[in-house]
Amino acid sequence: MSDMTSTPTKKKVFVRFDLLQRVQHFIFLISFSLLGFTGLPQRYPLSPISTAFFELTGGVEVARNIHHASAIVMMIVSLVHVLEVMYRVMVLSTPISMIPWISDALHVYEDVQYYLGFRRHKGYYGRYSYAEKIEYLALIWGTVVMGLTGFMMWNPISTLRYLPGEAIPAAKAAHGGEAVLAVAAIIIWHFYHVHIKHLNLSMFTGKLSREEMLHEHPAELAAIESGKHEVQIAPTVLRKRQMIYFPLAFVLVAAFSVGFYYFVAFETTAVVTLPQGETVPAFYPLTPTPLPTPTPTPEPVAVTTLTWEAFAGPLAQKKCSMCHGATAMGNVNLTTYADAMKVITPKDSANSKLVIKQNAGGHPGQFTADELTQIKAWIDAGAPEK
Amino acid sequence: MRIRHYFFITGLTVLIVALGLAVFPAAAATPGPGETAASSRVLAGPENDACLACHQNPQISVNLPNGDFYNLFVDPQIFTLSVHGEGGITCVQCHVGFEPGMGHDFKAGSAREATLRLNETCAQCHQEQSSQEKDSAHAAARASGQMEAAICTDCHTAHDVRRIHDTNTGEILPDTRQWIPQTCRKCHSAIYDKYRNSVHGEALSDESNPDVPTCIDCHGVHIIEDPRTSTFRLMSPQICAKCHTDPTIMDKYGISTQVLNTYVADFHGTTVTIFEKVAPDATTNKPVCYDCHGIHDITKVDDPKKGLEVKENLLARCQTCHPEANTNFPESWMSHYIPSAEKYPIVYYVNLFYQFLIPGALIPMGILVVLDFARLMINKFRPPAKPKARERQPKDTSEEATYE
Numbered sequence: 001m002s003d004m005t006s007t008p009t010k011k012k013v014f015v016r017f018d019l020l021q022r023v024q025h026f027i028f029l030i031s032f033s034l035l036g037f038t039g040l041p042q043r044y045p046l047s048p049i050s051t052a053f054f055e056l057t058g059g060v061e062v063a064r065n066i067h068h069a070s071a072i073v074m075m076i077v078s079l080v081h082v083l084e085v086m087y088r089v090m091v092l093s094t095p096i097s098m099i100p101w102i103s104d105a106l107h108v109y110e111d112v113q114y115y116l117g118f119r120r121h122k123g124y125y126g127r128y129s130y131a132e133k134i135e136y137l138a139l140i141w142g143t144v145v146m147g148l149t150g151f152m153m154w155n156p157i158s159t160l161r162y163l164p165g166e167a168i169p170a171a172k173a174a175h176g177g178e179a180v181l182a183v184a185a186i187i188i189w190h191f192y193h194v195h196i197k198h199l200n201l202s203m204f205t206g207k208l209s210r211e212e213m214l215h216e217h218p219a220e221l222a223a224i225e226s227g228k229h230e231v232q233i234a235p236t237v238l239r240k241r242q243m244i245y246f247p248l249a250f251v252l253v254a255a256f257s258v259g260f261y262y263f264v265a266f267e268t269t270a271v272v273t274l275p276q277g278e279t280v281p282a283f284y285p286l287t288p289t290p291l292p293t294p295t296p297t298p299e300p301v302a303v304t305t306l307t308w309e310a311f312a313g314p315l316a317q318k319k320c321s322m323c324h325g326a327t328a329m330g331n332v333n334l335t336t337y338a339d340a341m342k343v344i345t346p347k348d349s350a351n352s353k354l355v356i357k358q359n360a361g362g363h364p365g366q367f368t369a370d371e372l373t374q375i376k377a378w379i380d381a382g383a384p385e386k
Numbered sequence: 387m388r389i390r391h392y393f394f395i396t397g398l399t400v401l402i403v404a405l406g407l408a409v410f411p412a413a414a415a416t417p418g419p420g421e422t423a424a425s426s427r428v429l430a431g432p433e434n435d436a437c438l439a440c441h442q443n444p445q446i447s448v449n450l451p452n453g454d455f456y457n458l459f460v461d462p463q464i465f466t467l468s469v470h471g472e473g474g475i476t477c478v479q480c481h482v483g484f485e486p487g488m489g490h491d492f493k494a495g496s497a498r499e500a501t502l503r504l505n506e507t508c509a510q511c512h513q514e515q516s517s518q519e520k521d522s523a524h525a526a527a528r529a530s531g532q533m534e535a536a537i538c539t540d541c542h543t544a545h546d547v548r549r550i551h552d553t554n555t556g557e558i559l560p561d562t563r564q565w566i567p568q569t570c571r572k573c574h575s576a577i578y579d580k581y582r583n584s585v586h587g588e589a590l591s592d593e594s595n596p597d598v599p600t601c602i603d604c605h606g607v608h609i610i611e612d613p614r615t616s617t618f619r620l621m622s623p624q625i626c627a628k629c630h631t632d633p634t635i636m637d638k639y640g641i642s643t644q645v646l647n648t649y650v651a652d653f654h655g656t657t658v659t660i661f662e663k664v665a666p667d668a669t670t671n672k673p674v675c676y677d678c679h680g681i682h683d684i685t686k687v688d689d690p691k692k693g694l695e696v697k698e699n700l701l702a703r704c705q706t707c708h709p710e711a712n713t714n715f716p717e718s719w720m721s722h723y724i725p726s727a728e729k730y731p732i733v734y735y736v737n738l739f740y741q742f743l744i745p746g747a748l749i750p751m752g753i754l755v756v757l758d759f760a761r762l763m764i765n766k767f768r769p770p771a772k773p774k775a776r777e778r779q780p781k782d783t784s785e786e787a788t789y790e
Binding site: 041042045046050051054055059060061108111112114115116131138156157160161163164165166167168169170172173174176177178180181184185188189192193196197267268269270271272273274275276277278280281282283284285286323325329 | 436439440532534571572573574575576577579580613614650652653656657659660661663664665668669670671673677681682706707708709710711712714715716717718719720725730732733736737739740741743744747748751752754755757758759760761762
């Protein structure tokens with residue numbers, strides 16, 4: 001093939017894609033890419049790449065909104081394309097050049113022969129090669145599948161008025177499978193043919209040089225240059241066809257708009273409020289076992305006669321026995337008269353250890369002033385036992 | 387043998403024994419399994435008998451300024467049988483800073499204040515548990531003024547602290563498992579009542595089943611997280627999955643271990659999983675396990691009233707979030723089944739179709755691309771042979787023109 005380039009040719013360009021087609025392609029590629037980028041991480045949520053993607057874009061809900069918005073854009077482009085193809089076919093009588101034909105199978109066969117070295121040239125493609133046709137048809141199939149299954153997932157309650165419940169996970173399975181197929185096919189097939197093999201920018205510039213035409217669409221070039229491709233339509237016929245086309249297109253657009261509105265706003269699938277959570281109160285204590293009630297404070301010891309048995313003994317029991325009972329804290333025991341006499345000096349209250357301690361104040365089990373006065377009186381009276 | 391050899395051997399023995407003594411007390415103090423942080427502290431101070439002389443009197447009590455009646459009685463028998471009693475812990479090791487003598491110079495406005503002040507003492511030995519507790523929902527509640535929120539002694543008691551783990555194996559004791567829900571019940575009795583009648587609570591209470599979770603298996607110990615947060619919600623499937631993806635437990639009861647996988651593979655689970663990974667504290671209304679299966683009152687799936695295997699029950703669950711859901715709707719959730727030719731066959735065959743379609747389309751494309759590229763490279767790096775025959779070519783009718 002390279003030897004052909006040596007032939008000096010004048011600069012000639014052929015319009016391959018008109019502006020509308022190029023705009024369609026551009027919008028479609030944007031929406032397709034956004035759908036792929038936001039959809040695949042949802043299909044593989046456990047992948048670290050997905051996590052990184054969601055971290056970068058602000059989370060799965062953002063990704064879903066982008067996904068939905070891109071889907072809307074893609075549907076609009078698809079409608080425009082349907083209207084365009086209808087116009088070309090119905091009004092302009094343009095040949096339907098995207099339908100695969102026996103010649104396409106032959107071209108595949110010829111290409112394989114060429115790859116294996118049995119042939120000097122690839123097949124002579126027409127306006128669209130089998131590579132372009134298969135991609136276009138796959139795109140139509142994919143858009144239909146993705147649109148339908150996407151609608152089902154977007155509006156599951158409405159869908160399930162007519163279909164069994166299983167349709168929703170089935171739609172999800174198909175949506176995911178088709179997505180992987182579409183993205184992989186674009187990467188393997190489309191990227192190779194128009195980016196890697198040879199950077200073909202005709203989808204953006206709209207033009208191909210004669211040399212490119214010669215390499216890629218030789219049969220079409222031949223047809224153009226022989227003048228065969230021209231289809232002349234009489235203005236009256238054209239007018240007549242348009243009179244049919246435009247009302248039809250209007251009905252189609254109206255129907256699509258209504259359907260489209262429903263697609264987006266058909267139903268409120270789920271409430272937005274949070275699930276209720278635990279309904280019973282968290283703090284709901286059991287009624288605790290009542291603690292033992294305090295015993296009433298014993299009545300003050302009635303002062304009858306100032307003796308150990310009638311006065312000092314019971315007072316010591318009441319005020320001192322916690323420490324100076326069986327425990328004998330500080331080796332002081334005030335349980336019995338005999339033991340008590342170790343800290344009491346009869347007839348000398350001022351030198352009695354008990355009084356000295358109590359006079360200082362602040363002792364646990366401190367006597368009241370009255371009690372202390374009486375204790376002193378009792379000691380000074382000789383601290384009688386009985 | 388010379389006499390100096392005896393000296394040498396004796397000296398060596400003494401050295402070894404001395405070294406041993408230096409090493410072994412430390413080893414002896416190493417906590418056994420289950421007693422992770424408690425190291426025995428030896429304090430000089432009065433023996434327990436000194437305290438018990440007064441405090442074993444059932445009448446001993448004090449009236450606090452707010453009118454609370456504060457019981458100061460300690461049953462020596464109960465304490466002796468408690469884990470601290472067994473360990474020979476003395477009263478003053480916990481009741482630090484008390485002056486001997488009547489009243490101990492003890493001042494507290496209320497019974498709770500007195501308890502809260504004493505609570506600090508547990509950290510002396512149980513530092514790890516205490517610091518974990520400081521990050522818990524109970525500590526947060528106390529910080530916000532709800533002083534009734536549990537502290538150490540509310541769960542463990544003060545003088546009747548029970549052994550929780552088997553000293554030899556470190557495993558939690560079967561008795562403890564029974565005792566845990568009863569402990570939480572003291573404050574959370576409404577929740578306990580729901581748990582008691584759940585599939586887990588019934589198995590624990592009626593059969594002493596060792597596999598079912600008690601409160602702490604989901605909520606944790608000491609560092610008990612607030613379960614009402616978004617973070618807890620998003621992380622909660624992992625709690626359930628801990629047991630429900632473990633075949634050694636689930637096989638006994640014929641329960642599927644695919645419950646997490648299948649949940650993650652569906653809309654709800656996918657969203658929750660992504661949220662958990664990307665924004666673990668974000669709020670999402672997508673359901674987690676307990677939103678469908680119940681919180682605390684989890685039942686068997688075939689329970690006639692609440693079990694989700696019963697279609698009416700599942701529909702009712704769906705309708706709490708999807709109010710317009712019709713009777714077909716519940717089937718759109720595959721009930722944790724993996725689609726097969728028997729269960730959810732449409733999904734199964736759609737998947738199968740794409741399993742063939744994807745390679746069926748991509749492999750031929752790949753082959754053609756590889757062949758084309760190989761030829762391109764061959765032509766580029768190997769000069770082509772001279773053409774043998776005239777080749778078929780479209781006629782060159784070049785002109786300065788743009789064709790449309």
